Amino acid sequence: xxxxxxxxxxxxxxxxxxxxxxxxxxxxxxxxxxxxxxxxxxxxxxxxxxxxxxxxxxxxxxxxxxxxxxxxxxxxxxxxxxxxxxxxxxxxxxxxxxxxxxxxxxxxxxxxxxxxxxxxxxxxxxxxxxxxxxxxxxxxxxxxxxxxxxxxxxxxxxxxxxxxxxxxxxxxxxxxxxxxxxxxxxxxxxxxxxxxxxxxxxxxxxxxxxxxxxxxxxxxxxxxxxxxxxxxxxxxxxxxxxxxxxxxxxxxxxxxxxxxxxxxxxxxxxxxxxxxx
Numbered sequence: 001x002x003x004x005x006x007x008x009x010x011x012x013x014x015x016x017x018x019x020x021x022x023x024x025x026x027x028x029x030x031x032x033x034x035x036x037x038x039x040x041x042x043x044x045x046x047x048x049x050x051x052x053x054x055x056x057x058x059x060x061x062x063x064x065x066x067x068x069x070x071x072x073x074x075x076x077x078x079x080x081x082x083x084x085x086x087x088x089x090x091x092x093x094x095x096x097x098x099x100x101x102x103x104x105x106x107x108x109x110x111x112x113x114x115x116x117x118x119x120x121x122x123x124x125x126x127x128x129x130x131x132x133x134x135x136x137x138x139x140x141x142x143x144x145x146x147x148x149x150x151x152x153x154x155x156x157x158x159x160x161x162x163x164x165x166x167x168x169x170x171x172x173x174x175x176x177x178x179x180x181x182x183x184x185x186x187x188x189x190x191x192x193x194x195x196x197x198x199x200x201x202x203x204x205x206x207x208x209x210x211x212x213x214x215x216x217x218x219x220x221x222x223x224x225x226x227x228x229x230x231x232x233x234x235x236x237x238x239x240x241x242x243x244x245x246x247x248x249x250x251x252x253x254x255x256x257x258x259x260x261x262x263x264x265x266x267x268x269x270x271x272x273x274x275x276x277x
Contacts, residue, residue, distance in 0.1 A: 031088075032141060037136065038134075038136050049066070050066075051065060059089065059090075061086065061088045062228050065083070066083060082221050088103065100113045145276070147232070148273070150165075152270045156195055159261075164270040168254055174253075174277070178202060179245070180213060180246075183196070183239060183242045197245075198245050198260065198261070201213070201258070204251075212247065217242060
């Protein structure tokens with residue numbers, strides 16, 4: 001009997017010790033205004049997903065993008081999902097301070113956050129199915145005055161290019177929005193011809209490609225997300241259905257250049273916004 005009691009005592013102690021080890025740091029007591037990127041990958045079923053969500057201090061949220069790749073039967077291209085917005089609640093697990101839950105629109109859908117460091121962790125406990133990798137990264141708001149912006153308006157000759165450079169400062173990645181404006185300029189007082197199909201390629205300081213633009217209106221599921229980001233940084237809205245190029249990307253600190261071009265000669269506005277996240 002004494003031995004059994006000792007074993008139960010050891011198991012109880014282990015339970016107390018193991019429970020907080022799901023993560024390594026305590027979850028924040030409340031969710032700050034932030035962006036959270038969720039990335040999930042399941043190699044056994046060849047599926048993965050990713051999404052980026054903006055959480056506001058008034059307990060509302062807006063999805064910026066959401067993608068899925070493949071399914072349990074076959075692999076496929078990245079496919080966007082319809083975006084959601086509404087209200088959320090954030091609670092920290094009283095029994096495990098490293099674990100927090102975000103519940104959406106009254107609790108119908110939930111995200112689980114197990115913090116490993118103050119700004120990232122896993123969406124599941126460490127004991128998961130082999131090949132199941134679900135992580136999140138939290139980007140807290142670093143300032144409240146919108147994005148830092150650089151822009152250049154240029155006259156492109158047929159086949160010509162324009163180059164815009166910028167620097168990302170800090171000790172961690174920052175979200176950056178780049179835009180190539182063309183036809184919308186005609187609605188902003190530009191009377192000369194604007195380029196058709198403005199696009200760009202982004203390079204880091206080693207001249208490796210860091211991103212390529214996409215037509216902002218090409219995917220109806222993502223238009224609302226782009227419009228949210230435009231408003232967040234104070235950028236003017238693009239004309240509905242226009243063929244202008246955009247890129248939203250998290251960049252490490254460093255020097256970057258974006259090479260812009262168009263499918264015709266004309267005016268182009270090259271823009272880069274460093275988000276407050």
